[in-house]
Amino acid sequence: MITPLALRSEAESLSSALPPLLAEAEQLAATVLLGDHGRRRAGTGDTFWQYRPAQDTDEARSIDWRRSARSDTNFVQDKEWQIAQSILLWVDQTAAMSFTSDKNLASKGHRARTIALATAILLIRGGERVGLTGLRLPPKRGEQQLAQMAALLAEDSDKDFGAPEAQGMLPHSRALFISDFLGDIEPTRDALFKAADRGVRGALLQILDPQEEAFPFDGRTIFQSMSGTMQHETLKAGDLKSRYLDRLAQRKEDLQSLARMTGWQFQTHHTNTAPNTALMWIYGALERRI
Template sequence: MSDAPLSLRSRSEDLAAPFPALLAEAEHLAATVMVGDHGRRRAGAGDTFWQYRPAQNHDEMRAIDWRRSARSDNQFVQDKEWQIAQSILLWVDQSAAMSFTSLKDGTTKAQRARTLALATAILLLRGGERVGLTGDLLPPRRGEMQISQMAALLSEDHADDFGTPVADGMASHSRALFVSDFLGDLTGIETAMAKAAERDVRGALVQVLDPTEEAFPFDGRTIFESMTGAVVHETLKARDLRDRYLDRLAERKDRLATLARTSGWQFHTHHTDTAASSALLWTYSALERRA
């Protein structure tokens, strides 16, 4: 009897092992953030009453709510709530670099990035939006099943040292979220943002960093090695590199912020030793649908 089915099952279980934990953590994070319905409400096409507002010159006479207007010297119309679902696509860096943490048993950049992205997706879906992943892996849809599929896909690790955003699959006028440390070659993110701008896609860049990557606390003999071991650099005077490193990191952040601003996006840096809820609130607000 062949042991192939047993081997396949073992590999499948190993692959799926992080999935329940990621989903549970994202659900918990989403539950800690209280987002009122008003956060995404806009006047627009729909059948649900939202608010009364004073009539304006461009309003047609048939739009006047005469019952409400009879109680005042002014004329009022009803605004309906915008009910057109927005498509929002996510790209999360799953490269080896994201598995770094400077603390024993600390939160890795990958854990925080995936949890933050999935919690954002949960909030968006519950707000009536369609959410998916860039590329052709998971087109934007609604429903709880979408969350489960997204969690399974985001639980996978990729072998590359650094990740490159995938801009495929983004429909015109949709929204997008890219989450990464953005410490690799920025050519890929620039190309993806250019494609997004061509389609009038707006969104947010969230840079997730370990506190050590922000502070550079190294001194003396130090060996710097990428997570795959492909890049190794040894120095006897690590502190001499600190100022140059911090300058380059600041330049990179400024480059990312400028890229986001010129593309109509927003940029935010989040550290893994700070509360994930604050980053979730920022991200959800940055992705608010425009009427």
């Protein structure tokens, strides 16, 4: 039997890594005026969408007792407008995102997680349901949801590059993908097309370190992936600059084209700029109805 003391000790141990991320996200969220974005919507209709098992965050009055009487589980009716209020996030947590060119700059991954969690804070406190893609965390409201999201976002992956996960996205909901999008573009293409097929609209936020835009390398240089699994050595790094910058520009153009085709929005954010600019852009992008 678990004693209260042991349970508290385990909980404190589990949450010890969370306050810094949550605190930073809270501070970032506080810099954005909610305005119209933060109001609770009454919805655009009460068309029945589906039955789903009741969750702890559901009010008793929302339970469909007639449907629940036919089983041992309580059920709630999801309305069409409630689905539209669900936002699912995917944040790249792979090794490539741990890169930073300057110790005084946040890594791409830290900036991505902070912006994602700040977005979730504002959305949940504005009455939205927020979760993570890939069935990792179904969309819900409440402070407990934020704590669970922070715990999952604190995890790292040892893969070199990330791939957006489209599984678990509800029809006609919204989504936010945050990554450097420098790996294989095909998984991103597939995820966006699957999302579009379900009527999901959203935003792609590309996060880059300023060094990745400038390519300030010359002479003998060894390029190595953050996981250490890939390496390339050259004696004339300066000769690679124009080709690299052309490929980076092409990648941005491809992402912009994908977003345009699927009804999403695309933006690039740099770690040497204020994160609240990206947060405000996300709000505008998620609010657009296409």
